[in-house]
Amino acid sequence: MPEETEKPKIKLEFDPKNPDYELIETEEQVKNAVRELKKREVLAVDCEATELDPYSTKLVLVQVGTPKKAYIFNFQKVDISPLKPLLEDPKRLKIVQNGKFDYQMLKVNAKITIENIFDTMLAERILTTGFKRENSLEAIALKHLDIQLDKSIWKTFGKIATLTRKQLNYAALDVLVLFPLFKIQFKNLQKEKLTRIAQLEFRCLPVVAEMELRGSKIDVERWRQNLKELKEKRDLAAARIQEELRPLYTNTQVDLFGNHVDVVNLNSPIQILGAFRKVGLDLPSTGEAILRRTNHPLAKMLLEYRSHEKLISAFGENLIAKIHPKTGRIHPDYRQIGADTGRFACSNPNLQQIPTDSAFRSCFVPAEGYKFVVADYSQIELRIMAELSEDPAFMKAYKEDKDLHRLTASQMYNIPFEQVGKKMRFNAKSINFGLMYGRGANSLATQLGISPDEAKLLLNKYFQTYGKVKRWLDKVGREAVRQGYSTTLGGRKRWYQRPDPADPSYERQLSHFERQGKNTPIQGSSADMIKYALVYIYDKIREKGYDACPVHTVHDEILVEVRSKQAEEVRDLVEKEMIRAAKVLLKKVPVKVDAKVSDVWEH
């Protein structure tokens, strides 16, 4: 592990018990503070607010720090607009912990757009990906500086009318610790050769902040109509199952009014298992794989019930409830380095798992007078695997823009390209995708409904054509285990927890580790790429002054909301910038981007 080995001893320029600060509550004090701050090339910034949501919060304090002293602006008492030129100055570095929050807070409450951010939270995440997930300021100040911050004070800012000494100490310390943290992290980023990826993440931060602020509009009527139809289908499926099972139960059949009551909770796997056993269906579990293979009408009915129930519970009223009362839109949380591979994660709600069915996606619409540009990379992960493995057959397919899965099938089955049938193409596609996840013969056999021996034969045939793919996958899997980390094309690293040989599941963990080692360079490079694309698109939109903003991203896809009359131009811009982003990482394999103008979230 990188940092654990040495704890840099750093001399603090402030006293953690008694930090130097100045509370700014008059216009005159603002003027003087800004005069001092202007002399600094590097500033630390932090905000204290009553809530996390920028649209409902009350901004209480804005702290701007120099290495020795914190200037605490009481936002309730003074106009902080004299800070604007400093915070928006692209040449002056701003050190911030979780800069997304401060960016949004200052943008919404003070119309200040922070430029040139070094985010200590993202830096810490980049430096510890894979072996630590705790990146709070409290945790990293303790780890690097041995300073214990009292984060519980945060909650008091909304309640206390006058600022206490304790609160001000806390506010000062919060911003002062950022300087030594920055120093340590910067050195570590250089040592681990992670400055390039850090730069990418920092430039991506404002884009993510803006995406969240802008949010997504939902056609609520359409959503509810869709929901109603789903509920009808679900209730029908549920009733059929209950009636089927009812004869097995002797009591609790009717309620006080003589209505039939449910005899089993269909959402409880334990109860289902028990009920099925009564009809002679003894299943090892009620998982989808098992139910699919079970030749019994009840299994089919349960599958149908579940498919509706899942959609209703996860994507029904709960999503509507997330519409913000002030903006009328949905503002999800994007975690910029959510997955250890570098991918985004999204929550509250997770818009990255909205069903692809257009019944759901077409409910996401642009505002009045706007359009969507919906753009995605075509087969980006396979293209990355082609580039990384340098497999000639794979690269050739993409260079000649052939249907890769069909080509794979024709080579595996030794038949002309044109004669490849649906089933053959499906098999080839399954292998192409499965390999990226480190899939083996047994699990391939299950998916394709063939014997393990047949699957092995198929794989061998595959590797005869794509020998370098296999050698590359084996190599990166081994390397991950040997060196303890994986890297991506953008220079990202993911470290691995080495399993304990004494652990009974050691072998299993090790092979899991190897599969992660195979997948991470692919998935991670794809994450790097979409981040470059977001940055390029955002910068170009600003440069040209378009009325447009990215509103959503799903791993290989970007949604931009744009003023209708600019839609075509921005569509071209998005396509061009996505390709430019890809070319930063892919030098041999061409990429394809599908970008279109649309009135709904659909391809």
Next chain:
DNA sequence: GGGCCGAGCCAC
């Protein structure tokens, strides 16, 4: 009644 966890399932 809140916290936690696994099962199950949505996305790429």
Next chain:
DNA sequence: AAACGTGGCTCGGCCC
């Protein structure tokens, strides 16, 4: 259910 990678959400069920 599974030796198929990365996530988040909802539910039941258990614990305190």
